[in-house]
Amino acid sequence: MTLLPPRAKPGDRKLGLVIDLDTCVGCHACAVNCKEWNTGGHSAPLPDHDPYGTDPNGVWFNRVHTFEAGKGTDSRTVHFPRSCLHCEDAACVSVCPTGASYKRDEDGIVLVNEDACIGCKLCSWACPYGAREYDSDSGVMKKCTLCIDRIYNENLEEEDRVPACVSTCPASARHFGDLNDPESDVSQLVKERGGQELMPELGYKPVNRYLPPRARKREQSPSGVGAKLEPLVDLAPNRDNKFLRWVDRVLSR
């Protein structure tokens, strides 16, 4: 396996995911293919204990949460895939006492150097998005790598050099690209659909963006022309908007 050399100056690229909450059907294919690829890849192996028992636990870089949003006839089920957001000012990097957690200059990907990790778990406490996954078998922290061993892998066909989760999504709800390039497909998608970052008030500047789910019912204009789709869920941060909180936190309130 060959990783391409860095092709950009520091800060030139911000690689990340754009996830469409309007079209995600919660099938978990992204989570399963992530597990499948990464258990043999950069951070391998990813343990799984008691997978079909009463107390399953293991390392999953991508998890999908499902909940209800909206009220009455406007309510719907929303599926929320969750993985590392590759923050620009990543809390996990600043708290790491050994430098094991780091952010790559050339493409902005946040990684863990397992040789330097002492398993103290400070990064998992610091990450507000719950993106860190502790591997109790090897005693080190692991996380989404943005599939660096796919996206730069010259042994793969060019169209396959995308994260495993993106390649497998049957609803095309996951998109990968450079969010620092205003002309990239992902940047255009964010612009057109009002893509948003999660919990921007925390200041960690996550790179990934989420496209908000839209209402299914069209607002009817008197002529029936010019009907538009309004967002079902307001993703704007405010004290009462719990949508942007991870489901675990929502349920605990």
Ligand code: SF4
């Ligand atoms: S594979 Fe796509 S549709 Fe399925 S849960 Fe993941 S993001 Fe949603």
Ligand code: SF4
């Ligand atoms: S668990 Fe590892 S990566 Fe996380 S803060 Fe501790 S040493 Fe750093």
Ligand code: SF4
């Ligand atoms: S980018 Fe790769 S490691 Fe990250 S969630 Fe997707 S498949 Fe998993």
